[in-house]
Amino acid sequence: MKKAILLLNMGGASNLNEVELFLKNMFSDKNILPIPFLFRKIVANIIIKSRLEDVKENFKLIGGASPLNPITQKLVKKLESKFDIPIVAVMRYVPPFASEFLKKFKNEGIEELILFPMYPQYSTTTTLSSVQDVQKQCQILEYYPQFRLVNAYYDDKLYIKILAQKIIESMKNKEYKEYDFIISAHGLPQSIVDKGDPYQKEVEQSVELLSQYLQEIGLSFNSIKLAYQSKVGKGKWLEPNLLDTLRNSRSKKVLILPLSFTIDNSETIFELDIEAREIAEKLKYDEFIVVQCPNDDDNFAEFIYEKISNL
Secondary structure, eight states: OEEEEEEEOOOSSSSTTTHHHHHHHTTTTTSSSSHHHHHHHHHHHHHHHHHHHHHHHHHHHSSSOOSSHHHHHHHHHHHHHSSSOOEEEEEESSSOOTTTHHHHHTTTTTOEEEEESSSOOOOOIIIIIHHHHHHHHHHHHOOOOOOEEEEOTOOOOOHHHHHHHHHHHHHHTOOOGOOEEEEEOOBBHHHHHHTTHHHHHHHHHHHHHHHHHHHHTTTSSSSSEEEEEOOOOOBBBBBBHHHHHHHHHHHHHEEEEEESSSOHHHHHHHHIIIIIHHHHHHTTOEEEEEEOOOTTTTHHHHHHHHHTOOO
């Protein structure tokens, strides 16, 4: 049976012109705004109109483009050397879209698609949305391959070790006990969690497992806290908010780990390394360190290879 691998992610604008496309597609997603179509269209237009210029300005501060696509392509190249089947990265809201590859796979007679979500924790707003998009595009093309989905790996010990290694790299020659460790997860509206989305529970389990592993290997921070970032709008979202956590931290040295992302993007580079850093500077922090995502690290590429090989 001929197979192909798809790495699934939200995507990131490759230039300023793609910012509007990203916002339009994201807020048109029924999993992001689970309201009737006509209302969703109206709300999406309001959000885009109010946020577009601000988001563009934010992108200018990180060089005018998200780093997600180039980093992902480096990861794909490493994986191509491990697999003897096609492997591509497909994005949910900006190119490269799934449709760009599925027509080719259909013509090549690919019978099975292996889907690897680049989201460690499962959510209807991320994993489900990406999977449904691939399935929808296949239906449009009248292409009916088998699907195999790699499960969420928030609790995988090897992935926890990868995160710990990133922490160790960031804390080289530092005294751990002097630092508060804030694990920052992408926020989610409370209403989505209340409807049964498992994301919050999986985030909390990730935090617990990572904390236990750090203790096992003798790395003790002053404190370990979970916080949520990226809130949009005035509704109730998961708490505590990252910026509030920074304001209430006792230590003036902090290490922040972006938990929900495997590839650095605008929400790690701008929100954490620029926006949150500015808050920390105003609060007279002595040190503010942001841990990089696994990105295209060799051990993360090997992890993906093992997860897919053991399906």
